Amino acid sequence: xxxxxxxxxxxxxxxxxxQNKQLLYNVDDLPQTLLSNPGAAISFEKHIGIPLLSxxxxxxxxxxxxxxxxxxxxxxxxARIRDAIFRLDNKDAFVVNQQLEIxxxxxxxxxxNNYYSAGLYQETxxxxxxxxxxxxxxxxxxxxxxxxxxxxxxxxxxxEVISVYHFGINKEISKKLRVGARAKLYMSIINxxxxxxxxxxxxxxxxxxxxxxxxxxxxxxxxxNTSGLRSFTDDNAGPGKALxxxxxxxxxxxxxxxxxxxxxxxxxxxxxxxxxxxxxxxTKDLRNYKLSGNYTTDGIELEFPDVLNGExxxxxxxxxxxxxxxxxPYQDSLTNxxxxxxxxxxxxxxxxxxxxxxNGDCDCTNSGVDRYAxxxxxxxxxxxxxxxxQGAVTAYVDRTWNRFFRTKMTYTYDAFSNRNIGLLVSTKxxxxxxxxxxxxxxxxxxxxxxxxxxxxxxxxxxxxPK
Amino acid sequence: xxxxxxxxxxxxxxLFFTAYTSCVSDVDFDQTQDVVISPNAVTDLIFFNLDxxxxxxxxxxxxxxxxxxxxxxxxxxxxxxxxxxxxxTLDFQVDNSFGQSLVNRxxxxxxxxxEQYVVEFEIVASPDGTLQRTLFTEVISLEDIQAISNSxxxxxxxxxxxxGASINGELIFQSKATYAxxxxxx
Numbered sequence: 001x002x003x004x005x006x007x008x009x010x011x012x013x014x015x016x017x018x019q020n021k022q023l024l025y026n027v028d029d030l031p032q033t034l035l036s037n038p039g040a041a042i043s044f045e046k047h048i049g050i051p052l053l054s055x056x057x058x059x060x061x062x063x064x065x066x067x068x069x070x071x072x073x074x075x076x077x078x079a080r081i082r083d084a085i086f087r088l089d090n091k092d093a094f095v096v097n098q099q100l101e102i103x104x105x106x107x108x109x110x111x112x113n114n115y116y117s118a119g120l121y122q123e124t125x126x127x128x129x130x131x132x133x134x135x136x137x138x139x140x141x142x143x144x145x146x147x148x149x150x151x152x153x154x155x156x157x158x159x160e161v162i163s164v165y166h167f168g169i170n171k172e173i174s175k176k177l178r179v180g181a182r183a184k185l186y187m188s189i190i191n192x193x194x195x196x197x198x199x200x201x202x203x204x205x206x207x208x209x210x211x212x213x214x215x216x217x218x219x220x221x222x223x224x225n226t227s228g229l230r231s232f233t234d235d236n237a238g239p240g241k242a243l244x245x246x247x248x249x250x251x252x253x254x255x256x257x258x259x260x261x262x263x264x265x266x267x268x269x270x271x272x273x274x275x276x277x278x279x280x281x282x283t284k285d286l287r288n289y290k291l292s293g294n295y296t297t298d299g300i301e302l303e304f305p306d307v308l309n310g311e312x313x314x315x316x317x318x319x320x321x322x323x324x325x326x327x328x329p330y331q332d333s334l335t336n337x338x339x340x341x342x343x344x345x346x347x348x349x350x351x352x353x354x355x356x357x358x359n360g361d362c363d364c365t366n367s368g369v370d371r372y373a374x375x376x377x378x379x380x381x382x383x384x385x386x387x388x389x390q391g392a393v394t395a396y397v398d399r400t401w402n403r404f405f406r407t408k409m410t411y412t413y414d415a416f417s418n419r420n421i422g423l424l425v426s427t428k429x430x431x432x433x434x435x436x437x438x439x440x441x442x443x444x445x446x447x448x449x450x451x452x453x454x455x456x457x458x459x460x461x462x463x464x465p466k
Numbered sequence: 467x468x469x470x471x472x473x474x475x476x477x478x479x480x481l482f483f484t485a486y487t488s489c490v491s492d493v494d495f496d497q498t499q500d501v502v503i504s505p506n507a508v509t510d511l512i513f514f515n516l517d518x519x520x521x522x523x524x525x526x527x528x529x530x531x532x533x534x535x536x537x538x539x540x541x542x543x544x545x546x547x548x549x550x551x552x553x554x555t556l557d558f559q560v561d562n563s564f565g566q567s568l569v570n571r572x573x574x575x576x577x578x579x580x581e582q583y584v585v586e587f588e589i590v591a592s593p594d595g596t597l598q599r600t601l602f603t604e605v606i607s608l609e610d611i612q613a614i615s616n617s618x619x620x621x622x623x624x625x626x627x628x629x630g631a632s633i634n635g636e637l638i639f640q641s642k643a644t645y646a647x648x649x650x651x652x
Contacts, residue, residue, distance in 0.1 A: 071493040077500055141505030143644050203508065211513040212559065212642040299510030299641070302535040302622060304520055317538035448490040 020381045021057070022394040022410050023424040023437035024456060026271060026349055028371070029406065030426060030435055031106055031460065034117050036347055037273035038168045038180030039259035042115060043358075043371060046463035049104030055121065057099040059454030061416040063390075064092035064130070067448040085139050090132040090154045091387055098124040101458065102163070102246075115170040117182075122163045122189075122246055125343065127385055129156040133200075142203045146213070149200035152222050156197070156386050160340070161189040161228075162280070163246040168257070175369070179260040186253035186342070188280050189245045190232075193340050194224040195386040199292075211298040217328060224289040225338045227251050227282035253280030255342055266370050267352050275345040281337070288334035295327040344384045351377035358400060373400045381414075390415060404428055412439065416452035433462045503649040511556070511641040512537065512622060521626055521633050531633075534623040542574070548615040553646040554606040560589045561597040564635035569625045572641075574617035582613040589624075592635060 024032045026040065031047040032055055033040045049055065065088060070080050099121055106117030133150040142150075168182030199220030206214045228251060231237040255278015261271045300320060305311035353372030375398040382391040392414035400406045408424040422439030436457040443450035514535075521531045541547060562568060568589040573581045587602040606614055626633065 067490065068493055071495055071497060073492055073494045077497040078502055081501065137505075139503055139505060141507040141645075141647070143506035143508040146508075210515075211510045211640045212557065213508065213510050215510065297510065298513060300512045300537050300539075302512050302514040302537065304514065304516065304533040304535045313536070315538070317540060446491045448493045 020059075020383070020392050020394075020412070020414070020454075021437075021456060022379055022381060022392070022396070022412055023408055023422050023439065024435075025347055025379055025381075026351060026375070026377070026396075027398065027406070027408060027424065027426065029400075029428075029462065029464075030433070031104060031117065031462065032435075032456070032458065034106070034115075034168060034170060034180070034182075035121075035166075035257075036275060036345075037259035037261070037271055038170060038182040038257050039178055039261055039273065040170070040180065040271065041178055041261045041263075041269070041369075041371075042170065043464065044462045045108040045115075045465050047104070047106045047117070047460055049101055049119065049458070049460040051103055052100065053458060054104045054460040055099065055101030055456070055458040057097070057454070057456040059098075059452075059456075060094075060096040061452030061454075062092070062094045063415040063451070064088045066451045068446070071448065082139070085132075085135050088130045088132065090129055090151075090156075092130040093385065093387070093390070094126075094128045094130070095390075096124070096126040104460065106168075113172055116168070117170070118165075118167040120163060120165050122161070124159075124161045126159040127157070127343075128159075129154070129387060131155045137201070146203050146205050149202045149218075152197045152199045152201070152220060154197075155222065156195045157192065158195055158340070158386060159190075159192045160280075161191075161242075162253075163187045163189065163249075166257075176263045177260065180258070182257040184255040184257070184276070184278060186255060186278060186280050187246060187249035188228060188251035188253065188282060189242050189249060190226075190228040191251070191280070191282055191340060192224065192226050192229065193338070194222075197222045206298070209298060210301065213298070215297050217293070217295045219294060220292055220328060222291045225282070225336070226287045226289075227338075228285050230287040231285050250284035251280060251282045253340075253342070254278055259347070263370075267354060267372070269351045269353070270349065271351070272348040273346070275347070276342040277344050278342045280340050280342065282340065283337045286335040286337065288331070288336050288338070290331045290334060291328055293328040295324055297324075341384075346382045347379065349377050349379040351375050374398070379410075408437075410439065414452075417450075420452065422454075428462060431461045431463055433460050434458075501650070503647075505647050506644060507647065508642060508644045511539075511643050512620065513640045514622075515639070516624060516637040518634050518636075529628050530625050531628065532623055532625040534621060536575070536619055536621040538619050540618050543577075543615055543618045547645070547647075550647045550649050551611050551615060551645055552608050552648045554611065554614060555644040555646075556585060556604040556606065557642050557644070558585075558587065558600075558602040558604075559640045560600045560602075561638040562589050562600065562635065563592045563595050563597045564626065564633065564637060565591055565593070565595070565631045566626050566629050566633065567591040568627070568637065570639070571623045571625070573621045573623075574614055575619040575621055576616050577618050582617045583610060589637070595635065597636075597638070 021036050025036045027033050028041050028043045065084055102120045104119035108115045131154040133154045137150045165185040166182050170180040172178045200218055202216050204214045255276055257275045259273025261269055263269045300316045303314055305313060353375045355372050355374035358371040358373055359369055377396055379394040382389045392412050394410050394412040396408055396410040398408040404427055406426045410422040412420040419442055420440050421442050423441055424437040426435040438455040440450050440453045520533050570587055570589055572585045574583040576582050585604045589600045590598050592598045
């Protein structure tokens with residue numbers, strides 16, 4: 001029980017802002033920028049990722065609470081837990097995202113100047129909204145909440161482990177416009193989804209009723225869909241099964257990314273992208289759980305049968321159980337196919353470059369493409385989640401110090417934090433590139449107080465134009 | 467070039483040093499041992515209506531006329547309840563228009579049929595045929611919880627004592643239970 005509680009509290013307080021890769025966006029000499037904008041302006045001609053090491057990303061966030069809020073030394077932890085339960089609402093979310101590039105490569109076609117990139121990455125994405133009403137019911141009970149509905153819709157959880165094959169094209173339409181698109185083939189390894197729950201439980205006071213109270217479950221429809229889980233829980237499949245599914249899964253999806261970069265003039269550019277427009281179709285290794293229906297009870301009504309005159313005793317308890325199961329059937333062996341939509345992301349930015357032109361100031365040498373050593377700008381980010389869009393705005397300073405070394409510093413404001421400073425360091429020695437990006441660095445002195453954090457790093461070979 | 471690599475080295479070292487020295491401090495995870503969750507759950511219990519016919523049918527010459535019924539309440543002996551229950555409050559409300567006094571006896575019984583705990587209270591008689599309300603509360607504290615949590619049935623008996631007047635009226639019985647639970651061994 002303690003382990004479960006710790007895990008729950010850990011989930012409650014240590015999630016970090018997921019998926020927003022503000023430090024890698026618009027960094028034109030890193031191939032990873034193509035994963036957040038396939039139409040990004042890029043400065044390299046070829047890249048090859050070190051397998052399993054070219055892109056490692058971990059991020060998580062919680063919109064309402066930190067570890068410190070609960071576990072700070074001194075005081076009354078029970079008061080803090082109670083305060084947290086009543087302070088958080090059902091839009092507060094706990095998010096975890098992890099990505100691992102398994103393979104990554106790309107090249108520029110010398111005939112049409114298109115840049116093609118492809119690869120395979122694995123991704124874990126979890127979002128759990130704070131189930132406010134259920135938490136209050138579990139923590140406080142119903143005695144002090146008569147005539148208050150506890151909504152089942154507060155339960156909203158989506159978790160998936162997938163691998164993604166992708167192939168993208170980055171094309172220069174004109175000197176001003178570059179566009180890109182990426183096709184994706186999703187392989188679902190494990191999926192758990194319970195996001196469309198409805199109905200409520202209520203204990204009504206009934207002054208004119210047959211008993212003090214009336215307990216109602218109204219319009220209940222609580223569903224949890226899983227795919228890929230049954231073979232692990234029932235058939236004891238091992239890691240090999242997961243690995244196999246990462247390569248080829250029976251539960252497949254398709255999607256795409258699109259994006260572009262528009263150059264207004266020599267100094268100003270704008271970018272935009274939509275990432276992960278797609279769905280996964282779960283048709284195999286399924287297990288669905290469903291509770292639905294309506295039920296009302298006032299308690300057990302005794303009938304006082306006249307046993308001496310042959311009336312039968314009534315098994316009230318059995319009748320109660322039967323009536324409940326008949327009206328709120330619990331189905332745990334369904335194998336219904338279902339579809340999940342990927343969490344679509346949008347990015348946009350406005351950038352101003354100034355300082356030294358890395359391509360040279362003369363049109364005769366830079367092919368009319370300006371690339372400045374210093375860039376400042378604003379980025380917008382949004383991700384579609386089950387309860388709406390989570391957004392972020394980032395201001396950044398991006399500095400290429402020399403051909404070996406580049407940094408990008410960001411300030412990001414979102415629902416997770418209003419003091420999120422991030423730093424990217426990217427270095428290249430010959431063709432070997434190492435990058436490390438982490439945000440919320442102000443919180444690193446005590447991560448317990450952080451509501452979000454992320455880190456991305458990788459090793460790869462990047463080939464610049466000769 | 468030399469300065470570049472020096473700068474590079476310093477920055478990367480700084481970053482890694484920051485990451486390395488980042489820590490979780492000023493927190494005490496041992497406090498989980500102090501966590502106590504104390505929900506109060508309220509549920510309806512039994513209810514019934516009795517009228518003149520229920521006592522007419524009781525074929526007994528005695529002066530005390532009784533009706534009795536029993537139901538299982540199997541959640542009482544559930545391990546989850548048994549281990550975490552610290553108090554039960556039983557509330558009864560009886561509206562009576564019989565002119566006779568009555569007694570309600572609710573006995574909590576284990577699976578072997580042995581009484582574990584009894585709640586008994588008198589229901590006031592109606593002097594004029596109008597409904598007279600009796601409210602009764604029984605608080606079962608920790609020392610008596612064991613008896614309740616050994617039970618799986620409740621047998622409720624209503625006894626009417628004749629007083630020479632005609633037996634005529636109705637009795638409306640309601641009950642609920644409030645369970646104070648405490649989870650501390652997390």
